[in-house]
């Protein structure tokens with residue numbers, strides 16, 4: 001089985017984990033990891049939205065290879081898969097057991113969470129590129145300056161430690177950063193767990209839809225691969241992913257929408273909390289609902305409709321990038 005992936009440290013760690021689980025289930029299986037240099041990785045400065053969004057930039061070439069039969073499967077971080085586009089001919093064959101879905105704080109030497117809390121962030125620069133994280137960071141530390149900071153997880157930490165500035169897409173530079181907010185799962189996968197100063201609870205920062213879940217995509221008609229992927233599929237992850245992603249779908253959320261969504265399975269129920277973040281008015285539209293775990297999409301839809309009824313559509317429309325295509 002040939003599995004395509006980007007070649008960042010994080011992506012390779014995720015793909016190796018898929019390979020490990022596949023060969024544990026079937027020791028006779030030969031797994032080959034095929035590394036792709038994608039347009040998204042070559043441009044470290046441009047705003048992701050200009051590259052057709054994170055999904056567009058990173059995954060289009062790998063998907064084409066699966067459709068053309070040059071690969072059997074593609075590795076994705078579910079968080080990076082847009083909720084508002086169809087992927088004809090492709091399906092998610094497996095969702096691995098979820099890693100921590102939460103976001104974490106990484107600080108430079110000499111800065112502590114207590115400093116940030118005591119000052120409300122005054123005088124500190126906190127780096128992130130996600131509108132969702134920026135909105136929550138502003139709520140947690142209202143006095144801080146939020147700066148645009150991107151790049152692979154290991155690169156971001158190196159810039160933080162070296163006090164490097166970050167070049168901006170529109171020219172100029174910002175920084176250096178005093179702290180970063182990044183996915184806990186990503187930090188762990190690149191071997192930087194020891195740099196986590198604090199894990200934000202979902203009440204502090206509600207995770208992104210699909211955060212912490214690795215997905216394996218394959219051709220919808222490739223039954224042989226589907227059967228293999230079924231062996232490593234975690235039904236709890238799949239249920240949470242279905243509930244969370246239905247919210248994105250109904251809200252027509254693009255990849256950097258100001259949307260958060262997090263589901264947990266509790267016995268026979270799934271509990272879903274979702275939020276749309278209105279930066280203009282510093283206002284969070286939030287909905288929490290419980291439903292049967294056998295019907296996660298219905299729950300996601302109900303939550304999304306309630307968000308819409310509370311004004312979510314206007315907020316999302318305002319943040320939609322104006323496409324050049």
Ligand SMILES: NCc1[nH]cc(CCC(=O)O)c1CC(=O)O
Pocket residue numbers: 077078079080153181182183184185186187210211212213214
């Ligand atoms: N945007 C990149 C990305 N895609 C997935 C993760 C790691 C967490 C996950 O698997 O959800 C990250 C890093 C980050 O957001 O800090």
